[in-house]
Amino acid sequence: MGEDTLRASDADREKIVEQLRQAMDDGRLSLHEYDDRIQQAYAAKTYGELTPLLSDLPVRQNPPKAAPRIPPWVVIMWIPWVAVNALCLTIWVATGAGYFWPFWVAVPWGFALLIPTAIGLTVGSHTTSQR
Numbered sequence: 110m111g112e113d114t115l116r117a118s119d120a121d122r123e124k125i126v127e128q129l130r131q132a133m134d135d136g137r138l139s140l141h142e143y144d145d146r147i148q149q150a151y152a153a154k155t156y157g158e159l160t161p162l163l164s165d166l167p168v169r170q171n172p173p174k175a176a177p178r179i180p181p182w183v184v185i186m187w188i189p190w191v192a193v194n195a196l197c198l199t200i201w202v203a204t205g206a207g208y209f210w211p212f213w214v215a216v217p218w219g220f221a222l223l224i225p226t227a228i229g230l231t232v233g234s235h236t237t238s239q240r
Contacts, residue, residue: 114155197214
């Protein structure tokens with residue numbers, strides 16, 4: 110008993126429909142061909158009826174997942190912190206490098222930026238993984 114005679118599930122049909130949608134998005138199928146094949150996919154009862162719908166289409170390789178990106182607003186938020194603290198360190202060195210007062214600029218402001226940064230990285234990683 111071959112696999113072609115086994116009954117297809119709704120999930121199997123949805124996978125075929127998704128591959129057909131990708132083929133249409135890539136320009137391999139016209140809208141009319143896509144519509145015809147979708148109707149055939151939803152009417153199919155066995156794997157043998159689903160297989161021919163993709164037989165003339167190339168196998169699509171899944172693109173590698175992109176590394177989670179840092180949202181641009183997080184980078185923009187830290188740029189003034191870096192610039193101001195570089196200036197404070199320059200002034201501190203130029204005035205004799207005594208008591209390390211730039212600590213009182215860098216640390217509280219840095220801790221204040223950590224909360225929105227953590228939120229941005231968390232939200233950013235969830236949105237890129239759902240795409």
